[in-house]
Amino acid sequence: MRKTGLLLLAILSWTIGRLSAQPDPRDSVILESKIVAPVAGASGSGVARMKVWITNKDSLTYLTLPLIETSTSGGAYMILSRPRTFNGVVVPLTGTLRFFAAANMSRYNSTSPDSFLVAAGFDPSDPATIEPPNATRKPVWELKFDTVSSQAQVGTVQFDSGRVTLSIQFTNTEPSDLPVNFVKSVFQVGVAFQLDLIAPVDQAVVPDPRPTFLWSSLRDSATVPATYTVFLADNPFFTPADTSPPLPDTTWQVPFDLQVQTTYYWKVRAITLDNDTSFSLETRSFRVDAAPGSPLDISPPSGSDMSMFDYLVWLEGSDPDPGDQVTYQLQIDDNSNFSSPEVNQSGIDENTLSRGMAKTFPNALAIQLSHLADHDNLRDDSLYYWRLRSVDNHGGVSAYTSGQRNFYLNLADSSPRPVPGGFIPSGGVVLTTHKPDFSWFQSSDPDPEDPPSSLLYHLRLDMDGEIAGDFQFGYATPPGETTFVPLDSLAENSHWFWAVRTVDSKGARSAFSPIQDFYINAVNEPPSAFSLLSPSDSAFIVTKTPSLDWADAVDPDPFDGVTYEVLISAFANFDSAFTAGGILPSSYTVQAGALAVRGRLYYWKVRAIDNASLNTESSEVFHFTLLKLGDANHDGLLTAADIVLLLNFVFLQEPLDPPLEVADLNCDGLYAPADIVLALNAVFLAQPPPCDP
Incomplete structure (x- = not known):
């Protein structure tokens, strides 16, 4: 390795003239590593980072920071070679420390250990390097080393100050050096990044002009947090290219329509939290399919009666793509919005349909209702809407036909439909009459010969919650009438249940409607009588805060609540009585001060009050004697x-x-x-x- 330039830097730092300031004894340098996985065989793709903080630099002139690198396990190693996005070894994160010297080295051999030196400094005479106060100190610089593992080996790299302790130092203005508090830093060198494309597959034909792309998460030996960007172009060189915004997830849908019958190319780029970049291992292509033309529904006319032996007829759709094969998807629903089709059959082709059913249209196609796979879902005496669309062999679809065509399926004479709703009274409402008005919505019959005006209704009332077996009252309305007043008076304070069913002109009956309920409360009544419980009548007590208890009072009116009022007096006529109201439940602890005098007789009673302020007093008036302490014979005296x-x-x-x-x-x-x-x-x-x- 060539270390000469770096060693000269260390020597230069040692010999620079010193100023008069002494550095703060807290001065230290801390190195901290992060895990970043390199890409196998691609120097410069992965980056191992070490961040350096200096806690106090106010008095420093130059900083010399040699490091030694040792592979402590596995076959991992590092190089220092032509950083991609940096102007040298050191990249300033603030304006304080400037790049001092560049280093270009070849890769070390794979035998551990290897070592190298790194040095950098700042210029105190440069105004741009004025230091902020210690309290607002930020990271000073970031050392980045390109990493590579030619065979994607896994191991650890250790930066160990113990090998170069004498060289790690601050150089200050005095003829002495301060040692650096160096923290050993070990990090893992992982396996190569991997980013796989999932869908669409290479050379796919996609039906959606706004396709959705899917890819795997970035990973090495585990998933690596990253953001993703999709590159999309109509050429394999991606010049020019459309790109997605940075994405946190591994899927993206093109937000605009792509050109049909055009080949496009796509790939994905991942950027990790450490700002490392990796592209997908492949570039894929796809073509946007041209949608087939819509068919045209022609028969039967809307409102026609149909049996299972009748046909739905349409004119075939065409496809602009040479060689594409067209089938049909047919939907039949009793709702014109087709929210839950009874029939939803795809793949209708020459093996399913018939030709020549409409002689005036040689390209007409037809299918018999009984040949539909889900024809058993179609109900007798029901109105159905139908629509269909063309589908090509790549999944491209045309628009549906209008869906406004309908037919009436009539397989046999049917019973009338149940009453659809509108039940009054219902929901447990409380009525103030013994002969309430009943009403409901008009029903219908599937058979055209039974119009709504011909239908009559059976009404049943009972108090046990069911009307299928026995019932208390039963009535029949005149034809077409959907309101009724019973001939009988309904019992007071009672809970009633009722239901109604439809009967057509031939006596066929629908099922009964859902059971409705209501209450009769024509007269508002006070709570029922109740008794006092404790303390018992003529009792002797010592405490001035006794607990009074009484039986519950019941209000016969439906949903009428009861609260209680307690009255206590030293007089039998309850003159100057102590009163406490709004009590629930049926007990009360007398509050302090209500019973003032010992040796005295006290009378008490309770009043039950309902929501309408009607009240009932307890059946009894009890009394008790509040004894004096020491009155063992209960005569009211101490003797x-x-x-x-x-x-x-x-x-x-x-x-x-x-x-x-x-x-x-x-x-x-x-x-x-x-x-x-x-x-x-x-x-x-x-x-x-x-x-x-």
């Missing part, structure tokens, strides 16, 4: 008699009438001598207990 009961309960374990919490005067959850002391203080010294639960 020596209570002390005796408490002493027997605490020390002799004699039973005490509930609630036992009356003996817990310090509210600690225990029944102990401390509670007796508090009771004595309350009785003889009139000292209240320390807590008030």
Whole structure:
């Protein structure tokens, strides 16, 4: 290898006159590698990159950066040779460091290790190289090495400072050198890039004037992230050529019509995230097919009755491409938009169709309905639309015929059709009359002799959700009538179901319509009676925030909701009552402050209120006594008699009438001598207990 120029650069850096500034001790150089796969046998196609950052350069004059390259595994190696897009070894990413010296070297041999030196510097006297502050420091330069693996071998390349430690240095203005904090960097040299074209195949004939191209993702030993560009031209040299925009995916459709009967060429270019370029391994050609001409439908006239033994007739289409063969695709649908054809048959050719069915048109073609592969999909007494188009052997298609021609398939006398909709009442609506109006859309009959005005309807009503078996009411309408008012009154607060069917003049019946439902609520009623549950009537309680519970009230009106209002008063007439409303569900915890005085009797009741503000009060009025703490005999007083009961309960374990919490005067959850002391203080010294639960 020829290293003379680079070594001279290192020597030059060492001997340059020094200024007075001392470099920041944080000065360092960091090298970082990226994985880039080379293309086998094509020097310059793949690039191995190393980026260099200098964290502080304010006081540096020149930087000498020798490197050594060693292949540590496999047969990978590198060359430094005529960079494609760079003016030398070093490519500045900022205006700070300038290219200093070029190096042209031949490829190393494939025996490891090999080594070389790289050096570059910047000119501090150049105003364009003024450094930004450390806080806004950017990457300084990027070293790029063309890589090649002549046999697509895989291995690793290591840049190891340990082999050249004495040469890696900053040269500053003082007669000393600062060592560089060099980070060892190892990266993988992969196998060759591969980019394969998929479709269309080479020399294909494509029917679409805006063809879609498909290719594989760029890969070496694995998929490589890349963007793609399609090149398209009418010559193999691609001069000139149309190109796609950069594409993230591996498919692209031409956004304009290509010329028919013209040969085009295409290839794909991939650019990796490291800005490396690779083309597809092949260039393919294709030709745009000329579409065949449309056929012309001529028979039967629209509205004709047809059986399975009748024919559809058309004039054949032509194809401008010599040698192309034309077949036909026929669609038959009961919708004129052909959204879901009952018959969709392709490949109709001389083996399927008949000639000479229209004697006045010698080039007329025809096919019998019974010869269609899917003719069993066609239903009796149905109106069908039909259309067809020409298809050539390359997939080119003509436009469809208009699709406005229709025929009526009549195989046998049929029952009338079910009622198509328009059901009123439906959807669970609540009605306020016992004799509602029923209505529905007019039905029809496939047979022409049964017009809608001749059809009558059977109406059934029931409350169990089905009408096929037993039902509560059944009616028949006059012919042509699609509204009805029942003769019977329907039960209040009831859920009703109904359905209707069509009957023709010969007694043939359709299936019943889907079952509809509604509710009758002609009279708004209050909630039902209900009872209070707890605390039980005449109960004794200790807590000032008791939980009140009662049975659920039910409102008989459909969908009518119920909320509750609780009333509590020290008076039986509920004068000055505490009230809490809007309660759900049927329980309530009395809020603090509502029960103010212990030793007092309190009355309570509940009111159920529906959505219409109709209300029902609970069947009972309960009352309870809020005991004083220590009132063991529940007489509303604190006396020596209570002390005796408490002493027997605490020390002799004699039973005490509930609630036992009356003996817990310090509210600690225990029944102990401390509670007796508090009771004595309350009785003889009139000292209240320390807590008030």
